Amino acid sequence: MSLGARRLIYxxxxxxxxxxxxxxxxYTAWRTIFGDDVGQSLAVFFDLQVETWSAVALFAPIVDxxxxxxxxxxxxxxxxxxxxxxxxxxxxLLVLVVACSGEGPLRDVFDVALPGDVAASxxxxxxxxxxxxxxxxxxxxxxxxxxxxxxxxxxASA
Amino acid sequence: MKPWLARLLFYGGTLLVVTVMCQDDFKDLCxxxxxxxxxxSLFSFIRTNVEAPISVIALxxxxxLVLARRTRDDLPEANLPEAALRGDAxx
Numbered sequence: 607m608s609l610g611a612r613r614l615i616y617x618x619x620x621x622x623x624x625x626x627x628x629x630x631x632x633y634t635a636w637r638t639i640f641g642d643d644v645g646q647s648l649a650v651f652f653d654l655q656v657e658t659w660s661a662v663a664l665f666a667p668i669v670d671x672x673x674x675x676x677x678x679x680x681x682x683x684x685x686x687x688x689x690x691x692x693x694x695x696x697x698x699l700l701v702l703v704v705a706c707s708g709e710g711p712l713r714d715v716f717d718v719a720l721p722g723d724v725a726a727s728x729x730x731x732x733x734x735x736x737x738x739x740x741x742x743x744x745x746x747x748x749x750x751x752x753x754x755x756x757x758x759x760x761x762a763s764a
Numbered sequence: 765m766k767p768w769l770a771r772l773l774f775y776g777g778t779l780l781v782v783t784v785m786c787q788d789d790f791k792d793l794c795x796x797x798x799x800x801x802x803x804x805s806l807f808s809f810i811r812t813n814v815e816a817p818i819s820v821i822a823l824x825x826x827x828x829l830v831l832a833r834r835t836r837d838d839l840p841e842a843n844l845p846e847a848a849l850r851g852d853a854x855x
Contacts, residue, residue, distance in 0.1 A: 674843035
C-alpha cells in the first residue's frame with residue numbers, strides 16, 4: 607500500500623471517529639455488545655475524546671508534511687520545510703484557537719447553513735477541540751525550539 | 765529488545781494506564797494517599813486528562829503504520845532544500 611493511501615486511511619478513520627462516537631447508533635452498538643451499563647459507559651467515554659482526535663488529526667499531517675518526519679538507516683530524522691511554511695502553520699493554528707474559543711459566534715455562523723441542534727453540536731465540538739489545537743502548537747514549539755537546534759549543534763561544533 | 769516486544773509493552777502499558785486512570789480503586793488510592801480533598805481533586809484532574817494517553821496511542825500508530833516505512837526518497841521537494849543546506853541530504 608502506498609504512503610498516500612496509508613495517510614488517507616488513517617486520517618479518514620480519525621476524522622470519522624469524531625462524529626461517529628457521538629452518533630446514537632454507536633451508543634446502541636456499544637450497549638448491544640457490552641450490556642447497558644458497561645456499554646453506555648464506554649460509549650460516553652469515547653464520545654468525550656474530542657480533544658484526542660482533534661490533536662491527532664492536526665499533528666499527524668503537520669509532523670508528516672511540514673516537519674518531514676522519516677526514517678533513515680540511523681533512525682528517525684526530520685526534514686522541515688522553510689520558515690514560511692512553518693509560520694503559516696502556526697498562523698492557521700492561531701486562527702483555529704480563536705475560532706474554537708468562540709463557541710457562541712461559531713454556532714451563529716454554523717446556524718446559517720445547518721439545523722440549530724447540529725450547529726450547536728458542531729460548535730461545541732470545536733470548543734472542546736481547543737485543547738488539541740493548543741497541544742499541537744506546544745509540540746511544534748518543541749520541535750522548532752528544542753529538536754531542530756539540537757540537531758544543528760553537533761554539526762556546528764564538528 | 766525485540767521490536768514486537770517493545771511495542772507490546774508500549775501499547776499495552778499505555779492502555780493499562782488508561783484503564784487504571786478510570787478505576788474506582790485508583791480513586792480510593794488517591795484519597796488514601798492525599799486525603800479526601802486533595803485526593804479527590806487529584807483524581808478528577810488525572811481522570812479528566814485521560815485523552816492524553818489515548819492521543820499518545822493514536823499518534824504512535826501514525827508513526828508505526830504510516831511513517832515508519834517513509835524514507836528520504838519519499839519526501840516532497842519542499843522538505844529537501846533545508847536538508848541539503850544541513851549537508852546531510854546524501855546520508
